[in-house]
Amino acid sequence: MAAANDQQDIKREKILEASHQRFLHYGYSKTTMNEIAGDLSMSKALLYYYFPDKSQLYIAVMRKLATDYLKTLENRLNSFANLKDAFTFQVNTHHEFIVNNYNFFDFFRLNEQNLPEAIWQIVGEVHSAELGLLSNAIKTEVEKGAIKPVENPEEVVDVLMDALHGIRVGAISQKKTNFPRKEHLEEIHTKKLLLLDIFIKGLTA
Amino acid sequence: MAAANDQQDIKREKILEASHQRFLHYGYSKTTMNEIAGDLSMSKALLYYYFPDKSQLYIAVMRKLATDYLKTLENRLNSFANLKDAFTFQVNTHHEFIVNNYNFFDFFRLNEQNLPEAIWQIVGEVHSAELGLLSNAIKTEVEKGAIKPVENPEEVVDVLMDALHGIRVGAISQKKTNFPRKEHLEEIHTKKLLLLDIFIKGLTA
Structure with a gap:
């Protein structure tokens, strides 16, 4: 039984990887379940056994990406010399994650007004986890005596x-553009680093 | 001629004031041109002479509110003892403006996906004016030698x-809610003041 489950997990993982590549290179709307099954030399029926429809497959890939993203943060976030490096690592990791997976998020742009609840849940979980990791980074610095106590x-x-x-x-700052355009990512990143720089100075002053 | 124009200006101003009250108390969708004409004991035809439709009247009221808001900022923003007081005044004035005109902005909630270009233009002008006023406040402090030079x-x-x-x-932090709910305004205001406090410390440290 355990071996059978392992086999299923391995197959599931392979489906997620192949789907991620498809979504990344062709976008959600231009990817079909047929093509994913084809990439894996797998019957369409078997693919549907694992994932009943494309949106559930997409959500599973997103969950995997979110987990990997959080692991990257977790593995490093307590090993920094100071608070600025820790927070900069978060901002840089987030930036790289969005840049590397940009096309994957076409689903967000397409369904901006009506994202499935499961997506909001993942976004919420990532937010909570980041909140926990970053506030721990602050607590660690306070304990080390590197910065003055932070109330909350x-x-x-x-x-x-x-x-x-x-x-x-x-110019677009006031208009609703929920998912930034790719050509703006670098400028946004630069502005975030400026905000971070001033904010951390204020926190540690 | 000049007197005639003055008369027209006075009438126009009265229309804007009456409309503001209507939009504020009943909201955009529940206000009719008929009611506004009634409030002013004015013929509907004359009202339409000044404003060809309700949305143009709304935009004119919004332009007036924006002008008043910016005047409040302009009149005070160079008379503060320090940068924190100046920026706090902006955040507080903005908060009061939103609280006092909350129902007026139902138009934004109703047309969130499709705000007229004229609205974006006013929002953009307010943004630019605030940007100018607040960066001048920084320059003044730098010139006084109260804070260290700020590059840009x-x-x-x-x-x-x-x-x-x-x-x-x-909980809603990640979801799109472009116009905040009234019961959240105080909490948002408190969070803004916290951000401002840390940011200004970072800027002046």
Whole structure:
């Protein structure tokens, strides 16, 4: 039984990898279940046995990406010399994640007004995990005596994360553009680093 | 001729005032041109002479509100003892403006996906004016020697304003809710003041 489950897990993992590549290179709408099955030399019936429809497959890939992203943060976030390096690592990792997976998120642009609840749940879980990791980074610095005590680290990180999410590009800053355009990602990243620089100075001053 | 124009201006101003009250108390969709004409004991034809339709009247009221808002900022923004007081005044004035005109903005909630270009233009003008006023406040402090030189004040204020706009409330932080709910305004205001406090410390440290 265990071996059978392992086999299933391996197959499931292979489906997620192949789907991720498809979604990444062709986008959600231009990817078919047929093509994914073809990439894996797998029958369409078997693919549907694992994932009943394309949106559930997409959500499973997103969950995997979110887990990998959080692992990257977890593995490093407590090994920094100071708070600025820790937070910069978060901002850089997030930036790289979005740049590398940009086309994958076409689903967000296509369904902006009506994202499935499961997507919001993953986004919420990532947000909570980041909140936990970053407030721990603050607590560690306070314990080390590297910065003065922070009354409510979670509140501070929550505000900082909202603030970072608020960063937009120039003329479009007021208009609703929920998912930034690819050509704006670098400028947004630069602005986030400036915000971070001032914010961390204020926190550690 | 001049007297005739003055008369027209006075009438136009009265229409804007009456409309503001209607939009504020009953909302955009529940206000009719008929009612506004009635409030002013004016013929509907004359009202339409001044404003060809309700949306153009709404935009004119919004332009008036924006002008008043900016005047409040302009009149005070160069008379503060320090940068924190100046920026706090902006955040507080903005908060009061939204609280006092909350129902007026039902138009934004109703037309979130399709706001007229004229609205975006006003929003953009307010944004530019705030950017100018607040970066001047930084320059003044630098000239007084109260804070160390800031390389690019406009860039810093732009980032801060984006960051302030990004402030949301708890669980909804990730979901798109472009116009905040009334019961969240106080919490958002508190979070903005926290962000401002840390940011200004970072800027003046």
